Structure formats: C-alpha cells, structure tokens
Amino acid sequence: MEKRNTKAWLYLLPALFFLGFFMVYPLIDVFIYSFEEGYNFASQTYFGVGSYNYAYVLRDPYFLQAVKNTLILVIITVPLSTAFALLLSAALSSIKPLRNLFQTVYFLPYVTNTLAVGLVFMILFKKTAYSDGMINLLINWFGGSSVDFIDGPYWAKMFVLCFYTIWIVMPFKVLLLTSALASVNQNYYNAARVDGTSKRRIFLRITLPMISPTVFYLVITGFIGAFKAYSDAVALFGTDLNAAGMNTIVGYVYDMLYGNSGGYPSYASAAAILLFVIVLTITCINLLVSKKHVHYS
Amino acid sequence: MKIVLQNLTKKFPAPGRKSQKEIIAVDNFSFEIPDGKLVGLLGPSGCGKSTTLNLICGLLAPSSGKIFFGDNDVTDLPPENRGVGMVFQNYALYPHLTVRQNILFPLQNLKGKNRPSKEEMESRVHNAAKLVQIDSLLDRKPGELSGGQQQRVAIARALVKMPHVLLLDEPLSNLDARLRLQTREEIRKIQKKTGITTVFVTHDQEEAMSISDLIVVMKDGLIQQIGQPQQVYDNPVNLFVAKFLGTPPINVFEGSIRSEQLYIGSHSVLPAEGIPDQKVFAAVRPEGFIPDENGPLCCTLNGIEVMGRDISIISSHACAAGPAIRSIIAAENRIDTTASEVRFSLKPSKVFLFSQKSEERIYPSC
Numbered sequence: 001m002e003k004r005n006t007k008a009w010l011y012l013l014p015a016l017f018f019l020g021f022f023m024v025y026p027l028i029d030v031f032i033y034s035f036e037e038g039y040n041f042a043s044q045t046y047f048g049v050g051s052y053n054y055a056y057v058l059r060d061p062y063f064l065q066a067v068k069n070t071l072i073l074v075i076i077t078v079p080l081s082t083a084f085a086l087l088l089s090a091a092l093s094s095i096k097p098l099r100n101l102f103q104t105v106y107f108l109p110y111v112t113n114t115l116a117v118g119l120v121f122m123i124l125f126k127k128t129a130y131s132d133g134m135i136n137l138l139i140n141w142f143g144g145s146s147v148d149f150i151d152g153p154y155w156a157k158m159f160v161l162c163f164y165t166i167w168i169v170m171p172f173k174v175l176l177l178t179s180a181l182a183s184v185n186q187n188y189y190n191a192a193r194v195d196g197t198s199k200r201r202i203f204l205r206i207t208l209p210m211i212s213p214t215v216f217y218l219v220i221t222g223f224i225g226a227f228k229a230y231s232d233a234v235a236l237f238g239t240d241l242n243a244a245g246m247n248t249i250v251g252y253v254y255d256m257l258y259g260n261s262g263g264y265p266s267y268a269s270a271a272a273i274l275l276f277v278i279v280l281t282i283t284c285i286n287l288l289v290s291k292k293h294v295h296y297s
Numbered sequence: 298m299k300i301v302l303q304n305l306t307k308k309f310p311a312p313g314r315k316s317q318k319e320i321i322a323v324d325n326f327s328f329e330i331p332d333g334k335l336v337g338l339l340g341p342s343g344c345g346k347s348t349t350l351n352l353i354c355g356l357l358a359p360s361s362g363k364i365f366f367g368d369n370d371v372t373d374l375p376p377e378n379r380g381v382g383m384v385f386q387n388y389a390l391y392p393h394l395t396v397r398q399n400i401l402f403p404l405q406n407l408k409g410k411n412r413p414s415k416e417e418m419e420s421r422v423h424n425a426a427k428l429v430q431i432d433s434l435l436d437r438k439p440g441e442l443s444g445g446q447q448q449r450v451a452i453a454r455a456l457v458k459m460p461h462v463l464l465l466d467e468p469l470s471n472l473d474a475r476l477r478l479q480t481r482e483e484i485r486k487i488q489k490k491t492g493i494t495t496v497f498v499t500h501d502q503e504e505a506m507s508i509s510d511l512i513v514v515m516k517d518g519l520i521q522q523i524g525q526p527q528q529v530y531d532n533p534v535n536l537f538v539a540k541f542l543g544t545p546p547i548n549v550f551e552g553s554i555r556s557e558q559l560y561i562g563s564h565s566v567l568p569a570e571g572i573p574d575q576k577v578f579a580a581v582r583p584e585g586f587i588p589d590e591n592g593p594l595c596c597t598l599n600g601i602e603v604m605g606r607d608i609s610i611i612s613s614h615a616c617a618a619g620p621a622i623r624s625i626i627a628a629e630n631r632i633d634t635t636a637s638e639v640r641f642s643l644k645p646s647k648v649f650l651f652s653q654k655s656e657e658r659i660y661p662s663c
Binding site for chain 2: 185187188190191192193194195196197198201205206209210212295
C-alpha cells in the first residue's frame with residue numbers, strides 16, 4: 001500500500017511541478033504583490049505593506065469603468081451566446097440536407113484569425129472618410145441616421161463589442177452542443193413521441209436536461225472567458241482602451257503593467273486579485289445552481 | 298381491441314450506393330391479432346419483427362398496406378392518436394426524472410378535457426405502479442433501479458395512459474436468465490389482468506412459446522407461420538420453422554424416399570405411404586428417438602448427459618445435417634455408456650419430412 005502511494009506520487013510529480021511552478025507560485029506571488037505598496041520590479045523594493053493598493057484601484061475611475069464594461073459584457077454575451085448556440089444547434093440537428101455544410105459554416109469563425117475578424121467588423125461598423133460602414137448604409141436605407149459605432153456613443157460601442165464577442169464564442173458552443181444533441185439516444189424521442197409529447201415539452205423536459213452537463217460547462221467557461229475579455233476590445237477599439245472608455249478588467253491589469261500609464265505591478269496585482277475574487281464568486285454560484293439543474297447520467 | 302394488418306409492406310432505401318436495391322424489411326404482411334391476446338413476433342435478428350412493431354406503433358409509416366385498430370383505419374395516425382403504449386428494448390426511461398415523474402410524463406402530455414385532474418393523475422400513477430409492484434420505488438431515479446425494476450417502470454409508464462394496445466420490443470433481452478423467467482410470467486399476468494391486446498417481439502423461441510397465445514414466426518420480412526405455440530411446434534410448415542422452434546433444436550437428416558420408405562443412409566427407418574420418390578430432409582424432434590437394440594437408425598455414440606428427469610444422448614450420423622444429434626429420453630432407460638454405437642427407432646409423430654427443393658413440409662401433409 002505504502003509503496004503504491006509512492007509510485008502514484010511519482011507519476012503525478014511532473015504535472016504537480018509544472019502546475020505548482022507556473023500556476024500556484026505566480027498566484028501566491030501576485031497575492032503578495034497586491035499588498036506591497038509601490039513595489040518596483042527592478043529594485044525589488046517596496047514602501048510598506050497594507051491594503052493601499054486595493055483602496056487605490058477601487059477608487060480609480062478607469063478601474064470602475066473597466067468593471068462596469070466587463071460586467072455588461074458578461075451579462076449580455078454569456079446568456080445570449082448560449083441561447084443562440086442552443087437554438088442554432090437544435091436547428092442544425094433537425095435539418096437533414098446540407099447539414100454538414102451548415103455545420104462547417106457555423107464553425108468557420110472558430111478557425112478564423114481574430115484580427116481578420118476585426119477587419120471585417122471594421123468594414124461593417126467603422127466610419128471612414130469614404131464610407132459610414134455597411135451597417136450605417138443599412139440604417140440609412142431604412143431612413144435612420146448614421147451612428148459612429150467605433151468612436152461614437154457608449155451604447156453603440158458596447159453593442160459592437162457584445163456583437164463581436166457573441167460572434168466569436170458562438171462556433172465552439174455550437175460545436176459542443178450539436179455533438180451533445182447527437183448523443184441523446186433516439187429512443188427517448190421515440191418514447192416521447194408515442195406519448196404525444198409536444199415539441200416544446202420534448203425540448204424543455206427531455207433534450208435540455210439530457211444535454212445539461214454540456215450547457216453547464218459552456219456557461220461556466222463562458223462566464224470565465226467573458227470576464228477575461230481583452231483582445232476583442234483591442235481588435236475593435238485599438239490599444240488605448242481607457243481613452244475609448246471601453247477598457248476591461250484584464251485590459252486594466254495590462255495597462256497598469258505595460259501600458260503608457262504602466263509600471264505599477266502592485267496596482268495590477270490588486271486588480272487581478274479582485275478579478276479572481278469576482279470570477280470565483282460567480283463560479284461558486286454557478287456550481288450551486290447547477291446542483292439542482294444539471295443531470296449527470 | 299383487435300389489430301388487423303393488411304398487406305403491410307415496409308421498404309427502406311438501401312444504405313450506401315444508389316445502384317443497390319432497396320431493402321424490404323416487411324413484405325406483404327397480413328394477419329389479424331384477436332382482441333385481448335398476447336402475441337409474440339418471433340424470428341432471427343433482421344427478420345423485420347421490430348419494424349412490424351414500429352409500424353403498429355406508428356413510429357414508422359408503411360410503404361404500402363393498412364393497419365386497423367378495431368374498425369378504425371389508423372395507418373395515417375401519429376402514434377399518440379393511436380392509443381398505444383410502447384416499452385422499448387432499453388426501456389428509454391428518462392434518467393433525470395424520478396420513477397413517479399416518468400410514469401406521470403404521458404399523462405402530463407394530455408390536453409384540454411382529456412387531461413385528468415391532479416388527484417386523478419396521482420391515483421393513476423399509483424395504480425399503475427401497484428400493478429407492476431414498484432409502488433415503493435416511486436421516488437427513486439431509474440439509475441438506482443435494477444434491470445428488472447426498470448422494466449416494470451417502463452411497463453407502468455406504457456400502461457398509465459390506458460392504451461388499447463401494448464407493444465413490447467424485446468422486453469426480456471436486457472435481463473439475466475433468472476429474472477427473465479420471472480418477468481415473463483409477470484408480463485403474462487399483467488396482460489391477463491388488464492386484458493390489453495399485447496404484441497411483443499423476441500428472438501428467443503422459448504420466451505415466445507411460454508407466454509404467447511399466438512406466435513408469428515418471421516423470416517426475411519415474410520410470415521412463415523402463425524398459430525398457437527404448441528400447434529406451431531407440432532406442425533411446422535417448413536424446415537425453417539421446425540429448426541427455429543424447440544430446445545434442443547430439431548435434428549435434421551438428409552434422407553430419401555424410395556418405394557414409400559424413408560431411408561436415412563442405407564437403412565429404411567420409417568414407412569412413408571403415398572409419397573413419391575425424392576430426396577428429403579427428415580427432421581426428428583429430440584423426444585422422437587426411442588433407444589432400441591434392433592432399431593434401424595444406427596448412430597455413433599459420443600456422450601450422455603444425465604439431467605435427473607431425462608437423459609440426453611449425444612450421437613452422430615453421416616447423414617445428419619448438424620455435427621451432433623441430440624435425443625432426449627426418459628431417465629428410466631438404461632443406456633450402455635461404454636458402447637460405441639447406439640440404435641434408435643423413431644416415433645412417427647415426431648418426424649417431419651421436408652422437400653429438399655422447397656423446404657416445405659411434405660409429410661405429414663399440411
């Protein structure tokens with residue numbers, strides 16, 4: 001028994017080493033930085049220890065703006081993208097002809113380069129000297145006036161960011177959900193049909209519970225992914241996100257470290273820990289909710 | 298309610314290349330299931346028995362032909378309007394719902410004036426559960442039940458709608474041998490109690506023989522024979538039915554008729570009056586052998602199995618179609634186990650002759 005334990009630990013050692021070195025140690029380090037005031041990388045010195053960094057970050061309007069942006073992004077994109085993905089995959093699963101073609105079409109964004117996608121969105125939304133962008137052309141067509149989606153009002157920029165995020169995360173969700181739907185045994189549907197179950201009830205009472213582990217996985221990773229959003233905003237609004245008012249929490253951390261106003265690892269660490277706490281809280285709530293609604297077979 | 302199938306045919310498009318012919322799963326099927334009977338559809342796998350069941354259920358639409366429940370033509374009705382209850386091979390119990398919710402499920406689908414009140418639903422669930430003796434398991438999930446219990450839940454779920462027709466697809470195939478014996482009695486009892494016309498599918502002839510009022514033997518989408526189990530066993534119309542029914546299976550010899558005598562090898566074993574000379578398959582049930590020192594059928598003795606009530610003699614013969622001849626005789630007989638040969642005479646009522654060409658029975662004449 002003893003011997004077997006040693007062996008087991010030996011097998012685990014490589015994974016433990018890498019996880020410890022690259023994940024646990026940095027996490028602890030960041031936690032320590034966040035309490036060291038004015039830490040300097042080069043000289044490895046700091047002025048004192050305390051909660052000053054948190055107090056500063058929590059009062060920084062840029063941080064508050066970033067939190068607000070991130071929260072809006074999370075609240076809008078996670079439910080919407082999951083719901084759309086569910087509808088799309090349900091539709092994809094119920095059609096027979098050209099199913100493979102459609103599945104490929106819906107998966108393409110996943111393998112498309114983020115910046116290429118950004119370029120396409122520029123063509124759709126960006127106002128230039130020559131054109132107001134395709135969407136504005138459409139709005140004009142229906143008699144509306146042009147909106148500047150990239151440098152204009154806050155809601156317009158937020159709309160583009162959410163649209164972009166949903167579009168980017170959708171393919172992966174559609175892929176997982178279509179395979180989850182395909183794995184539901186046809187006999188359940190046959191049994192439901194013999195009992196005269198309506199389509200709506202089949203979906204809500206049979207399909208959805210059967211694929212609930214996948215849906216739950218997508219919601220959890222969706223929340224975490226959306227909280228960590230940064231590159232999408234950069235692709236749309238450039239690197240000076242604070243000026244655009246479209247910064248995210250991760251963007252704020254990055255700016256504090258390397259941005260034009262950067263060089264403050266202590267503030268960055270405090271912000272990162274705050275993000276960690278938020279994500280942890282949300283994930284715990286998700287887990288609690290899931291206990292009641294997710295059915296593992 | 299009686300079920301009438303009229304010239305029912307189901308064709309499936311061939312998988313793969315288009316040049317291939319379509320597959321005829323059920324071929325011009327006509328028969329009538331009398332009201333309140335338990336009918337077994339019996340055949341080897343791929344013979345179209347499950348397809349037939351699905352056609353009766355309405356999950357599949359026939360390519361041609363008609364289905365009547367009583368006097369109503371239900372051919373174009375969807376399953377839910379036919380009043381059928383179906384038990385699937387793997388039970389198809391919803392794993393995320395409790396037993397109670399599973400049984401309740403069909404009732405909750407009912408709408409308008411057909412929808413029973415909450416109390417009525419509850420009492421119907423309770424009655425159905427009581428009928429199959431699972432009333433103490435109502436709050437468990439299917440995953441927490443044994444195979445036999447799941448089977449009962451599936452039957453309760455099918456019965457709670459009070460269907461006119463109950464359909465069971467291989468109801469016993471997922472159970473172990475002992476539970477199978479017990480459950481088949483159970484199914485028989487429930488069917489008797491409720492009086493619902495019941496059709497079940499099986500590839501196990503013993504299962505079909507033991508509980509059915511009527512069995513339908515199928516092969517390659519065609520009905521081979523319909524009748525009461527004993528009657529089909531005693532009067533198989535062709536070699537396939539003779540071979541398919543009975544354990545141990547019937548023993549087949551290649552023989553010939555010469556001047557109204559049946560020859561197996563060079564010995565005349567039985568008289569065969571009025572049959573023209575030809576080559577035949579002579580099929581002998583295991584219980585049709587009588588050990589007889591002067592018997593005409595001389596076989597090489599390979600072994601003897603004593604099973605208490607009976608003795609099973611395993612022997613071989615050059616003209617036998619199979620490698621071993623299994624005969625069952627009463628245990629009172631004394632067999633010399635050291636002998637290298639055993640001689641039999643045959644009981645005429647347990648011997649069937651089939652034409653080698655058509656495999657149809659020629660003696661006793663149908």
